[in-house]
Amino acid sequence: MPDILPPDCVGLVTAKTSKFDKTPLSLDCGRSLSSYELVYETYGTLNKDHSNAILICHALSSDHHAAGYYSMQDKKPGWWESCIGPGKPIDTNRFFVVCPNNLGGCKGSTGPNSTNPDTNKPYGPDFPIITVRDWVKSQARLADMLGISQWLAVIGGSLGGMQALQWAIDYPKHLRNCVIIAAAPKLTAQNIAFNEVARQAILTDPDFHDGHYYQYNTVPKQGLMLARMLGHITYLSEASMRDKFGRELREGKLNFGFDVEFQVESYLRYQGRSFVDRFDANTYLLMTKALDYFDPAKEHDNSLSKALTNVMAKFLVISFTSDWRFSSARSREMVKALLDNKKDVSYTEVTSHDGHDAFLMPIPHFIQVFKAYMQNTE
Amino acid sequence: MPDILPPDCVGLVTAKTSKFDKTPLSLDCGRSLSSYELVYETYGTLNKDHSNAILICHALSSDHHAAGYYSMQDKKPGWWESCIGPGKPIDTNRFFVVCPNNLGGCKGSTGPNSTNPDTNKPYGPDFPIITVRDWVKSQARLADMLGISQWLAVIGGSLGGMQALQWAIDYPKHLRNCVIIAAAPKLTAQNIAFNEVARQAILTDPDFHDGHYYQYNTVPKQGLMLARMLGHITYLSEASMRDKFGRELREGKLNFGFDVEFQVESYLRYQGRSFVDRFDANTYLLMTKALDYFDPAKEHDNSLSKALTNVMAKFLVISFTSDWRFSSARSREMVKALLDNKKDVSYTEVTSHDGHDAFLMPIPHFIQVFKAYMQNTE
Numbered sequence: 001m002p003d004i005l006p007p008d009c010v011g012l013v014t015a016k017t018s019k020f021d022k023t024p025l026s027l028d029c030g031r032s033l034s035s036y037e038l039v040y041e042t043y044g045t046l047n048k049d050h051s052n053a054i055l056i057c058h059a060l061s062s063d064h065h066a067a068g069y070y071s072m073q074d075k076k077p078g079w080w081e082s083c084i085g086p087g088k089p090i091d092t093n094r095f096f097v098v099c100p101n102n103l104g105g106c107k108g109s110t111g112p113n114s115t116n117p118d119t120n121k122p123y124g125p126d127f128p129i130i131t132v133r134d135w136v137k138s139q140a141r142l143a144d145m146l147g148i149s150q151w152l153a154v155i156g157g158s159l160g161g162m163q164a165l166q167w168a169i170d171y172p173k174h175l176r177n178c179v180i181i182a183a184a185p186k187l188t189a190q191n192i193a194f195n196e197v198a199r200q201a202i203l204t205d206p207d208f209h210d211g212h213y214y215q216y217n218t219v220p221k222q223g224l225m226l227a228r229m230l231g232h233i234t235y236l237s238e239a240s241m242r243d244k245f246g247r248e249l250r251e252g253k254l255n256f257g258f259d260v261e262f263q264v265e266s267y268l269r270y271q272g273r274s275f276v277d278r279f280d281a282n283t284y285l286l287m288t289k290a291l292d293y294f295d296p297a298k299e300h301d302n303s304l305s306k307a308l309t310n311v312m313a314k315f316l317v318i319s320f321t322s323d324w325r326f327s328s329a330r331s332r333e334m335v336k337a338l339l340d341n342k343k344d345v346s347y348t349e350v351t352s353h354d355g356h357d358a359f360l361m362p363i364p365h366f367i368q369v370f371k372a373y374m375q376n377t378e
Numbered sequence: 379m380p381d382i383l384p385p386d387c388v389g390l391v392t393a394k395t396s397k398f399d400k401t402p403l404s405l406d407c408g409r410s411l412s413s414y415e416l417v418y419e420t421y422g423t424l425n426k427d428h429s430n431a432i433l434i435c436h437a438l439s440s441d442h443h444a445a446g447y448y449s450m451q452d453k454k455p456g457w458w459e460s461c462i463g464p465g466k467p468i469d470t471n472r473f474f475v476v477c478p479n480n481l482g483g484c485k486g487s488t489g490p491n492s493t494n495p496d497t498n499k500p501y502g503p504d505f506p507i508i509t510v511r512d513w514v515k516s517q518a519r520l521a522d523m524l525g526i527s528q529w530l531a532v533i534g535g536s537l538g539g540m541q542a543l544q545w546a547i548d549y550p551k552h553l554r555n556c557v558i559i560a561a562a563p564k565l566t567a568q569n570i571a572f573n574e575v576a577r578q579a580i581l582t583d584p585d586f587h588d589g590h591y592y593q594y595n596t597v598p599k600q601g602l603m604l605a606r607m608l609g610h611i612t613y614l615s616e617a618s619m620r621d622k623f624g625r626e627l628r629e630g631k632l633n634f635g636f637d638v639e640f641q642v643e644s645y646l647r648y649q650g651r652s653f654v655d656r657f658d659a660n661t662y663l664l665m666t667k668a669l670d671y672f673d674p675a676k677e678h679d680n681s682l683s684k685a686l687t688n689v690m691a692k693f694l695v696i697s698f699t700s701d702w703r704f705s706s707a708r709s710r711e712m713v714k715a716l717l718d719n720k721k722d723v724s725y726t727e728v729t730s731h732d733g734h735d736a737f738l739m740p741i742p743h744f745i746q747v748f749k750a751y752m753q754n755t756e
Contacts (some may be wrong), residue, residue, distance in 0.1 A: 029634035129634040189619035189642040190611060196643045197607045200650075203636060204600040206584055222582040226604065229575045233568060241567035247673065254671060256407035256507040258581060258663060262670065264567040265574045272578075285636065292640065293632060295625065 005069065008085045009077065010043040010092050013068035017108060020141050028131040028293075035117065038142055039108030040064045040100035043084060044092035046146070053148040054090060055139060055175075056080065056099040057156035057163035060231070060287045061279055063107035066099040067092075080157075082362040089370035095152065103138045104130040104286040112282030113214065123282075125211025130286055132159075132294045136166045140174070152377060153177035154313075157359035158326065159287065162294045165334065168311040169296055177377050178313040179370070182323055182359040184330035185304050185337070186295040191325065194234055195288040198227035202281045211282055224281045225272035232271050237322035237355035304337035311338070315345040316373045318366065320358035346373060383447065386463045387455065388421040388470050391446035395486060398519050403481075406509040406671075413495065416520055417486030418442045418478035421462060422470035424524075431526040432468060433517060433553075434458065434477040435534035435541035438609070438665045439657055441485035444477040445470075458535075460740040467748035473530065481516045482508040482664040490660030491592065501660075503589025508664055510537075510672045514544045518552065530755060531555035532691075535737035536704065537665070540672045543712065546689040547674055555755050556691040557748070560701055560737040562708035563682050563715070564673040569703065572612055573666040576605035580659045589660055602659045603650035610649050615700035615733030682715035689716070693723040694751045696744065698736035724751060 005011050021035035041064050046053060056066050058079070067084035069077050084090040090097055101109040104127060112127040119126075143151065154175045156164040161183025168178040187195070202208060205223030209216050236244075245264035260266045300306035315338055319331035328349045338345040350366045352358040358366065383389050399413035419442050424431060434444050436457070445462035447455050462468040468475055479487040482505060490505040497504075521529065532553045534542040539561025546556040565573075580586055583601030587594050614622075623642035638644045678684035693716055697709035706727045716723040728744045730736040736744065 186625065188616055189623040189625065189640070190614075190616045192625070192640050193607075193611045193619065193642050193646055196640075196646055197604060197611065199636060200607065200647070201579065201604055204603070225582070226575060226579055229571075229578065230608065233571045233575065236568075238566055238568045241571065245567040247564065247567065247570070256667075258577060258667075262567070262570050262574075264571050268571055268574055269578070289634075289636075 008087050009081070010068040010085050012072070013041050013043065013065075013070065013078075015039050015041050015064060015108060018142065018145055020138070020145075025134070025138060025141070027128050027134045029128050031128045033103075033110070033128070036103060036110035036138070037108070037114075038100045038103065038110075038138065040098055040142065041066065041068075041078075042099075043067055043097040044095050046096040046148075050148055051150070051152060052094060053096045053098060053143075053146070053151055055143070055151050055154045055167075056084070056090070056097060057135070057139070057154065057160035058099065058102060059156070059158035059160045060291070061228075061275070061284070062160075063105060064099050064101040064109075065107075067097070079360065082360065082367070083370065089367060089374050090155065091374065098142070098146065098148075100139060100142055102130075102135050102287075104283060104290075106280035106283040111280070112211070112286065113280050122214045124214060125282065127282065127286070129289050132162050132166045132290055133170060135163055135290070136170055139163075139167075140171060143174070149174065151175040153179055153374070155179040155181075156183070157181040158183055158356065159291055162291075166294075166296060168313045168315070169307060172310050172312040175313045177316070178311075179316045179318075179373070180331070180334065181318045182320055182326055182331075182356055183334075184326040185297060185334050187292055192292050194230060195292055198230055199285055199288055201226035201230070202285060208281065213281070219276065220281045221276050224276050224279065224284060227284060228275040228279075229268045229272040232268060234325045235355055235357045237324065237353055239322055239353045240355050243353060304333060305340040308337050308341050308343065311341070311343060314377075315343065316370070317345060317347045318359075318369065319349050320352045320354065320356070320366075321349060322353050323356045323358060325356040386465050387459070388446040388463050390450070391419050391421065391443075391448065391456075393417050393419050393442060393486060396520065396523055398516070398523075403512070403516060403519070405506050405512045407506050409506045411481075411488070411506070414481060414488035414516070415486070415492075416478045416481065416488075416516065418476055418520065419444065419446075419456075420477075421445055421475040422473050424474040424526075428525055428527065429530060430472060431474045431476060431521075431524070431529055433521070433529050433532045433545075434462070434468070434475060435513070435517070435532065435538035436477065436480060437534070437536035437538045438669070439606075439653070439662070440538075441483060442477050442479040442487075443485075445475070457738065460738065460745070461748065467745060467752050468533065469752065476520070476524065476526075478517060478520055480508075480513050482661060482668075484658035484661040489658070490589070490664065491658050500592045502592060503660065505660065505664070507667050510540050510544045510668055511548060513541055513668070514548055517541070517545075518549055521552070527552065529553040531557055531752070533557040533559075534561070535559040536561055536734065537669055540669075544672075544674060546691045546693070547685060550688050550690040553691045555694070556689075557694045557696075557751070558709070558712065559696045560698055560704055560709075560734055561712075562704040563675060563712050565670055570670050572608060573670055576608055577663055577666055579604035579608070580663060586659065591659070597654065598659045599654045602654050602657065602662060605662060606653040606657075607646045607650040610646060612703045613733055613735045615702065615731055617700055617731045618733050621731060682711060683718040686715050686719050686721065689719070689721060692755075693721060694748070695723060695725045696737075696747065697727050698730045698732065698734070698744075699727060700731050701734045701736060703734040
């Protein structure tokens, strides 16, 4: 809880909600949503000609609360406080920033825990599987509603970076800059394998009840906890885990039992347990599927270069040396495909021990590069 | 099922069991076992002066069935068929090979699913936590019983390599060669983290019943399946997963549901399910703890060099380029500590795409180096 908000903070913020029910949203899965709501936050001021708007796309377990505090009692600011605010890379003195919670989410936008108007019960497993392209389409409607015909930039890290790339492909005229951080043009078999173990943990939890757990007043705690613990291992690098925990024992000695012994166990269990209180298992399942399915090259003879032929935005691509979830090699695939098409792309590999989570950290080199790029945007 | 056994196979084998009940085996945890059995297999013939005996130590989920077939109807040979047999690196024309199932195992040696003589019920969670040092101590008694005062070599891959290293430290005069393959001198925080997720999957399975599941005629299927799925990801390299599965879809198209879609999902679920039928969850828990606890440097001011001062064996250390569970850097830590002490050590890093599992594969360079070393042993 901050006593006084720092001068580079956007301050106290409130979320807004918009309803979209004029035209059904047709989805990649073949189904459509006749009506849906998106909850979002905005920071900064939209200028007269609506040319300073930036869209932030969030990652797997994030939401629309990207910056600032809800109240002076809040313990934590939004998830990208390091990058959004006055004087920061996404400078709210200059930009009007929009961050929605994704469709299928669990923080206010329509998702599995929302009421299905057809049944008056929560959607649960009947909520359609959403793709990155579906998200982009739903975000385009939000842009229309806000009167933003072209984003100054669409920006995202991890799964958010995939959305930014999809924006550049699907709506080439509707963004001038595209910033893709710690992402990949598609998942590897290993990435999918980790997602599958996480999903199986949830799906086989007896409290999952085929996704109808809301009706049983329970949640698949065990499964969601395991999914999160596993996720956390892939967000950190081996080096950062060594630096943070090493082989430190919580009580200084081995106990020859299965209670927490090593500090790293304690950390993971805490992360797993606290996630259960703030995230919905059905949403977690949906988000991992969106990751697995993302593969814009697929419809273009598996050629990413072909998929990017028509993009018009300028690109900034950033990767981190110790990110083994989406390694620098994956970012370079995107850079190469853009260069194949003679597109305008800047690429930086930031040296960091923080693994995939580096994109959430105030790493000086990262902030510097990001800020310099954004300062030069028009 | 082989129609005719190949000439480089040890042929049909049978397991033997020995009981040890003269002196209680005192364990690192402070408890002791007054009586225990070890099941083991032997291949080749012990020579007159008992100088050609080799001990094979097995890894996490293996057992004493390292080579040959139990019957002509068997579909698969023992787990190290690639390395044990006439003319192979562990040449049964020359060596007498002993491979026991570790104490705490579930394939015949005394373990959690054995009857506790004090209660006439399965030990279950009351079976003591066993360390690598305890295993070595129990194997030394087996050596005594077999009349083997000095092994020509103690050999192991992964957790088996850790046992080989511990042998060299604890019984320096009782082995002339020590072969350590795809191992590490201790686990990293990331290694422990993966083990902890696997353990939590088992411990939080409602069918685990605090380890007393035998009494409930059930097994913690879901937890053990998840543990195995996760393990498998760490045994393979990203490259081998890409080569094996890529992003291939089992039915050629996306189904927008949570059934198996990608081939890698199908593979992992199969591995997970089949493991449940052949392995005991309490044993899995014990094995992961033995891994976590292994750290011979700890009692020597965290100096591996100091821990290895008194070893007398010659060493062969082998690692594999794509093994990210126990990377080559971890093998080099052991090599360096041995060189610090001016010990006789050969080290080879084998180029391979097969990840940690490479030590089980018939990789020509690996087999060649291993064979050449063994041919020169005395």
